[in-house]
Amino acid sequence: MPFEKQVESAMPQLTRAATVLCRCRGDIDDAVQETLIRAHNAFGNFRGDASFFTWSYRILLRVTQKMNQKWDRALPDAEDLPMIQTLPAVDRSVIRDEQARQVIDAIRSLPGRQREMITLHFMEHLTYHEIASTLEVSLGTVKATIFQAKKNLRSILEKQNLNLKSFYVLP
Amino acid sequence: MFCPEELTLSLYADGELGPEETAEIELHLKDCEACRVEVEALKQMERMGRSALAAIPANAGRTANESRSGRNGWQVASWAAAALVALAFIVLTLTLPENQNLGGVSGNDDPSKAQTRDMDPDAFSEETFQAWADQYKDLKIPLVSMDEVRKHTAITPKETEKPSSTL
Numbered sequence: 001m002p003f004e005k006q007v008e009s010a011m012p013q014l015t016r017a018a019t020v021l022c023r024c025r026g027d028i029d030d031a032v033q034e035t036l037i038r039a040h041n042a043f044g045n046f047r048g049d050a051s052f053f054t055w056s057y058r059i060l061l062r063v064t065q066k067m068n069q070k071w072d073r074a075l076p077d078a079e080d081l082p083m084i085q086t087l088p089a090v091d092r093s094v095i096r097d098e099q100a101r102q103v104i105d106a107i108r109s110l111p112g113r114q115r116e117m118i119t120l121h122f123m124e125h126l127t128y129h130e131i132a133s134t135l136e137v138s139l140g141t142v143k144a145t146i147f148q149a150k151k152n153l154r155s156i157l158e159k160q161n162l163n164l165k166s167f168y169v170l171p
Numbered sequence: 172m173f174c175p176e177e178l179t180l181s182l183y184a185d186g187e188l189g190p191e192e193t194a195e196i197e198l199h200l201k202d203c204e205a206c207r208v209e210v211e212a213l214k215q216m217e218r219m220g221r222s223a224l225a226a227i228p229a230n231a232g233r234t235a236n237e238s239r240s241g242r243n244g245w246q247v248a249s250w251a252a253a254a255l256v257a258l259a260f261i262v263l264t265l266t267l268p269e270n271q272n273l274g275g276v277s278g279n280d281d282p283s284k285a286q287t288r289d290m291d292p293d294a295f296s297e298e299t300f301q302a303w304a305d306q307y308k309d310l311k312i313p314l315v316s317m318d319e320v321r322k323h324t325a326i327t328p329k330e331t332e333k334p335s336s337t338l
Contacts, residue, residue: 012229019231020224029232094231103223122220128187147181150216157219 003043006052007036013053013123014060020107020119021064023071023087025094031067035060054124054134061116061135086110106156114149121146174206175199184213 011032018031039046039056046055068087087108095101107115107122120131132142175183175196182188183196200207300317 015229015231016224016227019227032232095227097226100223100226103219104227107220118220119224122224128185143178143182143187147178150181150213151177153220154212154216
């Protein structure tokens with residue numbers, strides 16, 4: 001499939017992933033654009049083993065990590081603070097659905113590695129092996145990280161008194 | 172009966188266990204209410220996460236940028252209306268005094284009376300006076316100086332104003 005078609009189908013997913021991963025909402029479009037530029041330059045290496053989104057997700061991670069570091073450095077006395085891993089809540093204008101925003105905010109409040117891995121896990125129906133291969137980490141790391149991320153998510157959402165049973169389910 | 176570890180239940184919920192381990196867990200779940208609730212909660216968490224991510228609009232970046240710029244349709248319209256009002260005010264301010272000065276004079280009026288009635292001392296200038304002089308030149312009305320005009324119209328020159336030249 002040509003690059004343009006791949007981009008067309010993966011664009012909504014990349015935007016959603018960038019919304020979860022970017023510290024600043026103004027960076028979402030920039031992060032997606034930068035990811036697509038880099039993906040275009042490296043498209044020759046895309047073998048089609050995984051979906052285009054999964055392949056470009058790794059590029060998106062590097063782009064958003066760099067962008068978030070820029071904001072971290074901009075904070076006053078950033079050198080004196082421990083590594084800032086959690087991201088602030090998403091603006092109401094970006095995600096209007098109250099319950100969905102609560103879950104996304106909970107994901108954004110996770111440490112960076114957990115946030116990145118659980119986002120990919122939720123977005124694509126990948127096996128742990130595929131996630132490990134995509135992110136170039138060991139299978140044990142994926143098991144432990146996703147388990148810890150889910151545990152933390154559950155704890156955060158229970159503190160917010162979110163009634164899990166009333167949450168709508170995708171068809 | 173020993174319950175499996177949380178991690179094992181999590182892997183089971185994600186379908187990441189082998190056939191033998193899966194069979195063992197399923198056997199256990201038949202008799203253990205607590206583990207069934209735990210597995211159901213883990214699966215619910217999965218559905219919740221997928222639903223939340225799917226609820227993010229595909230144009231979230233554009234929405235964010237529009238919101239950041241803070242310019243919606245109403246704000247643009249109100250700025251346009253304010254600009255129009257300001258423009259109308261400026262046009263009226265620039266044109267009204269001149270119209271008032273010259274508009275009250277007609278060919279049949281006595282210029283001195285017209286000056287008394289309509290003249291705005293701040294707007295009245297040498298140029299305006301010269302314009303009047305040219306207009307009434309054919310009527311052979313004797314020209315008078317600015318001092319004469321001020322004398323007849325009871326307008327006192329400002330202290331800072333330069334003395335007017337005699338025509």
